[in-house]
Amino acid sequence: MQFVTLNNGVKMPVLGFGVYQIPPSDTERAVSEALEVGYRHIDTAAVYKNEEAVGKAIAASGIPRDDLFVTTKVWISDAGEDAARAAFERSSEKLGLDVVDLYLIHQPFGDVYGSWRALERLNEEGRVRAIGVSNFPNDRLADLIAFNRVVPAVNQVETHPFLQRFADQEFMAGEGVQIESWAPFAEGRNNLFTNPTLSSIARAHDKSVAQVVLRWLIQRGVVVIPKSVRRDRMEENFDVFDFELADSDMAVVTTLEKGEPLFIDHRDPAAVDMLKGVTVE
Numbered sequence: 001m002q003f004v005t006l007n008n009g010v011k012m013p014v015l016g017f018g019v020y021q022i023p024p025s026d027t028e029r030a031v032s033e034a035l036e037v038g039y040r041h042i043d044t045a046a047v048y049k050n051e052e053a054v055g056k057a058i059a060a061s062g063i064p065r066d067d068l069f070v071t072t073k074v075w076i077s078d079a080g081e082d083a084a085r086a087a088f089e090r091s092s093e094k095l096g097l098d099v100v101d102l103y104l105i106h107q108p109f110g111d112v113y114g115s116w117r118a119l120e121r122l123n124e125e126g127r128v129r130a131i132g133v134s135n136f137p138n139d140r141l142a143d144l145i146a147f148n149r150v151v152p153a154v155n156q157v158e159t160h161p162f163l164q165r166f167a168d169q170e171f172m173a174g175e176g177v178q179i180e181s182w183a184p185f186a187e188g189r190n191n192l193f194t195n196p197t198l199s200s201i202a203r204a205h206d207k208s209v210a211q212v213v214l215r216w217l218i219q220r221g222v223v224v225i226p227k228s229v230r231r232d233r234m235e236e237n238f239d240v241f242d243f244e245l246a247d248s249d250m251a252v253v254t255t256l257e258k259g260e261p262l263f264i265d266h267r268d269p270a271a272v273d274m275l276k277g278v279t280v281e
């Protein structure tokens with residue numbers, strides 16, 4: 001496994017396993033299989049409603065705690081200093097982990113300043129090894145950085161071949177923030193898995209489109225957390241460290257940029273309303 005070193009010295013595996021949209025009833029099985037395959041980095045969130053199942057899989061695995069990197073996130077309905085603290089305690093209990101490796105503000109809405117104070121305190125107390133954000137546009141990230149003590153270690157944002165975020169990555173790097181991709185496969189939208197450009201690179205390397213996409217992101221220094229409920233795909237997505245894309249391959253992928261989010265535009269006021277309707281409990 002390769003690691004990136006976050007701005008506070010914590011090491012984060014560049015490849016993890018995401019569990020969004022895995023039903024709670026299937027999550028323990030999926031995470032157990034992912035751990036068997038070799039994943040040591042799991043990405044969940046309170047709003048995914050499967051933290052308890054993630055915790056069960058971790059406990060059953062017998063893997064030493066220090067070998068694992070677990071991320072969870074505080075949802076919008078728990079924004080604010082006291083609410084975010086209480087949300088962390090609930091997540092910690094569900095996961096069965098006193099210490100979480102990375103705790104993120106999930107969305108840039110609500111009292112994110114209050115939430116950040118709670119995260120800073122949790123970090124100081126050693127309950128979370130690193131703190132960060134998700135879905136923060138650059139101006140909101142800059143504001144959070146300018147008016148707080150701890151610089152977010154990570155910003156987890158939609159990033160894939162159709163929304164590449166080179167400029168955002170450069171801005172974040174300048175501030176000491178690690179970019180992490182959510183939906184590295186764009187959840188298969190725009191026929192990503194049969195895209196002719198990606199398929200041609202995949203054929204040349206005797207790899208799959210999924211492997212090319214993950215490799216392209218990792219070679220750019222982007223952390224990836226692909227999701228799959230299928231063991232064969234977990235294995236495929238994990239097997240990306242035995243080949244390298246040439247500069248010419250990297251450059252060809254840049255032609256696929258579509259210039260806009262495929263899922264949620266966090267700058268659109270309608271996004272706030274839609275996400276406010278999503279509940280944790």
Ligand SMILES: NC(=O)C1=CN([C@@H]2O[C@H](COP(=O)(O)OP(=O)(O)OC[C@H]3O[C@@H](n4cnc5c(N)ncnc54)[C@H](OP(=O)(O)O)[C@@H]3O)[C@@H](O)[C@H]2O)C=CC1
Binds near residue numbers: 018020134187234237
């Ligand atoms: N912070 C945020 O706001 C967000 C965070 N995330 C995080 O990012 C993670 C990944 O993003 P996610 O939205 O799940 O989407 P992904 O881009 O990881 O795509 C997942 C989809 O691709 C399929 N798939 C996976 N591997 C392969 C493969 N090798 N070949 C063909 N199909 C494949 C899966 O199907 P199947 O399962 O059937 O194999 C599933 O339909 C999430 O699980 C979550 O942890 C996601 C969204 C938002």
Ligand SMILES: O=C(O)C(=O)[C@@H](O)[C@H](O)C(=O)CO
Binds near residue numbers: 020106278
């Ligand atoms: O998946 C996530 O991490 C998200 O933030 C959103 O996709 C959210 O959970 C949602 O449910 C949107 O409908």
